[in-house]
Amino acid sequence: MHKTPLLDQLESGPYPSFVTDLKRLAATKPQVDDLLGQLERSYKEKITHWKHGGIVGVLGYGSGIIGRYSDLPDEFPGLEHFHTMRINHPSAWFYTSQAIRELCDIWDQYGSGILNMHGATGDLIFLGTTTDNLEPCFQALTHKGWDIGGSGSAMRSPSCCVGPARCEWAMYDTLEACYELTQHFQFDLHRPSYPYKYKLKFSGCPNDCVAAVARADQSMIGVWRDDIKIDQSAVQAYAGGELKPRAGATPYDKLDIKADVVDLCPTGCMSWDGKKLTIDNKNCNHCMHCINLMPQALKPGSERGVTILIGSHAPILEGAQMSWVIVPFMEFEPPYDELKELTEKIIEWWAENGKNRERIGELILRLGMRNFLEAVELPPVPQSVWRPRANPFFFWKQADFDAEAAGRKYYTTK
Amino acid sequence: MAEAERITDIGPPHYSKFLPPIIKENYGKWVSHEILEPGVLKHVAESGAELYSVRVASPRIITTIRAREICDVADKFCDGYLRFTSRHNFELLVTDKAKLAPLKEELAKRGWPIGGTGHSLTNIVHTQGWIHCHTPAIDASGIVKSVMDDLFEYFGTHQLPAQVRISLACCLNMCGAVHCSDIAICGVHRTPPKVMHDKLRHLCEIPTTIASCPTGAIRPHPDKTLKSVIVNEERCMYCGNCYTMCPAMPCFDPEKGGVALLVGGKVSNAKSPPMFSRLAVPWIPNNPPRWPEVVSTIRKILIKYAEGANKYERVAEWIERIGWEKFFEVCDIPFTFQHIDDYKFQAYDTYRTSMHFKF
Numbered sequence: 001m002h003k004t005p006l007l008d009q010l011e012s013g014p015y016p017s018f019v020t021d022l023k024r025l026a027a028t029k030p031q032v033d034d035l036l037g038q039l040e041r042s043y044k045e046k047i048t049h050w051k052h053g054g055i056v057g058v059l060g061y062g063s064g065i066i067g068r069y070s071d072l073p074d075e076f077p078g079l080e081h082f083h084t085m086r087i088n089h090p091s092a093w094f095y096t097s098q099a100i101r102e103l104c105d106i107w108d109q110y111g112s113g114i115l116n117m118h119g120a121t122g123d124l125i126f127l128g129t130t131t132d133n134l135e136p137c138f139q140a141l142t143h144k145g146w147d148i149g150g151s152g153s154a155m156r157s158p159s160c161c162v163g164p165a166r167c168e169w170a171m172y173d174t175l176e177a178c179y180e181l182t183q184h185f186q187f188d189l190h191r192p193s194y195p196y197k198y199k200l201k202f203s204g205c206p207n208d209c210v211a212a213v214a215r216a217d218q219s220m221i222g223v224w225r226d227d228i229k230i231d232q233s234a235v236q237a238y239a240g241g242e243l244k245p246r247a248g249a250t251p252y253d254k255l256d257i258k259a260d261v262v263d264l265c266p267t268g269c270m271s272w273d274g275k276k277l278t279i280d281n282k283n284c285n286h287c288m289h290c291i292n293l294m295p296q297a298l299k300p301g302s303e304r305g306v307t308i309l310i311g312s313h314a315p316i317l318e319g320a321q322m323s324w325v326i327v328p329f330m331e332f333e334p335p336y337d338e339l340k341e342l343t344e345k346i347i348e349w350w351a352e353n354g355k356n357r358e359r360i361g362e363l364i365l366r367l368g369m370r371n372f373l374e375a376v377e378l379p380p381v382p383q384s385v386w387r388p389r390a391n392p393f394f395f396w397k398q399a400d401f402d403a404e405a406a407g408r409k410y411y412t413t414k
Numbered sequence: 415m416a417e418a419e420r421i422t423d424i425g426p427p428h429y430s431k432f433l434p435p436i437i438k439e440n441y442g443k444w445v446s447h448e449i450l451e452p453g454v455l456k457h458v459a460e461s462g463a464e465l466y467s468v469r470v471a472s473p474r475i476i477t478t479i480r481a482r483e484i485c486d487v488a489d490k491f492c493d494g495y496l497r498f499t500s501r502h503n504f505e506l507l508v509t510d511k512a513k514l515a516p517l518k519e520e521l522a523k524r525g526w527p528i529g530g531t532g533h534s535l536t537n538i539v540h541t542q543g544w545i546h547c548h549t550p551a552i553d554a555s556g557i558v559k560s561v562m563d564d565l566f567e568y569f570g571t572h573q574l575p576a577q578v579r580i581s582l583a584c585c586l587n588m589c590g591a592v593h594c595s596d597i598a599i600c601g602v603h604r605t606p607p608k609v610m611h612d613k614l615r616h617l618c619e620i621p622t623t624i625a626s627c628p629t630g631a632i633r634p635h636p637d638k639t640l641k642s643v644i645v646n647e648e649r650c651m652y653c654g655n656c657y658t659m660c661p662a663m664p665c666f667d668p669e670k671g672g673v674a675l676l677v678g679g680k681v682s683n684a685k686s687p688p689m690f691s692r693l694a695v696p697w698i699p700n701n702p703p704r705w706p707e708v709v710s711t712i713r714k715i716l717i718k719y720a721e722g723a724n725k726y727e728r729v730a731e732w733i734e735r736i737g738w739e740k741f742f743e744v745c746d747i748p749f750t751f752q753h754i755d756d757y758k759f760q761a762y763d764t765y766r767t768s769m770h771f772k773f
Contacts, residue, residue: 006702006703007556007703009703009704010556010559010560010703010704012563013559013560013563013566014525014527014563014566015471015473015527015559015562015563015566015569016471016472016473016525016526016527017473017559018473018474018475018476018555018559019559021473021475021476021477021479021480022475022477024477024479025477025478025479032477035545039544039545039553042544042553043544043553043556043702043703045668046668046669046671046700046702047666047668048544048547048548048549048550048666049544050544050546050547050548051548051661052548052657052661053548059420060422061422068546068548082546084546088425088426089426090426090427090428090429090431090432091426091429092429092497093497093498093499093500094429094432094433094495094496094497095432095495095496095497095498096431096432096488096494096495096496097484097485097486097488097489097494097495097496098494099427099431099432100481100482100484100485100496101482101485103481104478104481104482107478108478113477113478113479114475114476114477114478115475115476115477115478115481116474116475116476116542117472117474117476117481117498117502117504118474118498118502120539120541120589120590120591122500127475127545127546128546139420139421142420142421142422142424143421145424145427146426146427147422147423147424147425147426157426159500161500162497164441164442164444165429165433165437165441166437166444166457166465166467167444167447167457168444168445168446168447168457170442173442175429179425179426179428179429182425182426183425186423186424186425187423189425190422190423206682206683206684207682207683207684208681208682208683208688209500210500211500211591211594211681212681213594213681213688214591214593214594214679214681214688215591246449246532246533247447247448247449247455247532248448248449248450248451248532248572249449249452249531249532249533249534249572250532250533250572250725250726251533251572251573251574251575252725259725260725260726264685264726265685266685266686286683287683287684287685288682288683288684289684289685289726292684293726295446295447296446299445313591314583314587314588314589314590314591314592314593315586315588315593315653316586316587316588316628316653316655317628317653317655318628318758319757319758320588320593320690322594322688322690355625356622356625357626
């Protein structure tokens, strides 16, 4: 066993230690011992010892495997190849112990036995195997009903929040939508043919538990557009302190409905006279704050659907972007054909116009939102901007003059 | 295996295979929830059915040994049903309330902490770091462990003004997409790439290498026989994107690389819209195995937030209310040229154009 005096210092303390866990596996898996040895070197030298990836994969796929090689293979022979396999996770990361055991059996046989539960995009990660093991491991997986996920310039494994499986705020079936779209884009997920990565994330409500607005090229966030349902007696129970704010998960004993709810409402659309809570729903921007604080008294409305937003990604390259609203409300039921069609149109425009490694959000900035909206046949709507432009430098197209001549307004497509 | 039929493109298994009966029966029919104590959620359905979820800390990187142990616990108390969260924790799904207390005992015995709900500091979303990445400036798992150990009291309690989400990305590529976190820990390089001319022509395509630079700092080498590139070092902000395209351009430096902290991001829409995290500390030394300077700076920011924020205020909302100039004062963090944005289109809307500021 390699000596790891620096890593050993990460075995103390109350939070679960990955070092302690890896050491147990290192007792039977020499490559894990080598991994700890190399990591110790990195801790000492403050530099990584992984080489730039290489192109490895399974037959017929161009994605799902990340090649990884140590730059110290003589010292740590178990790490000469140590590739990652991304396993497409089930919607909302539900498992049975039987399923996890099956996956563990496969990974103990064909790889290092190290997992990430889960990777940044959502996949279950098998961390560390050799090139020879990739194809047999993949076949063992598919014979048990599992497949590998996306990587590179491809559709990435979509992910979703817990949704209607366990949350009363799910405005649509995030699990089914995620599954349906994943299946629909299987070919594109496994065969990189896009300018760059494309991520889909499904959050059931504006609390956005999977960070769709920040981490998905195309974000689907649940929304309602009618009235918040109020149970006035439960509101009284919050006011009286029988019900605790935010389902009990705060340091505060009692909700002050005026100070904590009404005065913090971002649109000022609520009032409270000490007996009755009133909401001017026409002016509600469905931020979820009041519902979060009083889950037993307030529920989202019944006219439910999804908002589609586009373009978010981390700062590489043009600076971080958050997704922009392009469709404020879409009715959203299986098999989600409208979303599939829209997604295909978006990808087609991007594939045609995008430069190598240009995300959809960057392309829209480069070519203009109007070009994008026209290409995917979406009308301009005020919900898509915070505020209109402050300069007079706008373009006119022949289509605008045609609309004008036909007696139509510019701001509609009809 | 060779004779067996080759199966491809089946996608993930349908989630319904993994849902416990109580969820199948009450799918889409949950009416409310309570958080009984930190880490323990109770969901109630229209039918009156009750589901208890116990949220357990996990370091994200786990072995099959640990995964099987988790399965043993799930078998013993949850009929084998469990799930993972978007922040790498796992949740044991209990139908029988009587099993809740013995489950908690079992978890305590194993030293598996429960928490991460409501007004707590939940698990740190993070990346691979030195354990498996080729571009990191810093480690990931070791810093996460060090920060969570230090702030452990906030994981299993609801004592903060609102939830606090810390995330870590081990380089500027940010595969962890930490840019909308209450506190983001980001590994930063501070050295321009060193061009390995003898290797570059064998490993890299020159046009894509040049195109990879967001600031246009890379040009063809004037000596055409070299078939290489040169870097205008003054224009380099060390993003490492050229290295991603061309392995002959490493930009690592053990002493100059380090940690930047960005604060005040959020993704939820509650009260205020989603916000980006913004630079608080441009550089902290990369100091394994426990990163004491990173840990103490995060603690300082968290404590000042906890003291200064109003009820239900996220870090971003607290800072926007008091003003960034007060944030730097309260947290005793120096304001530097690095804090003033000069990168592309986002820069200009950060320059103040009003008399609304404080001294």
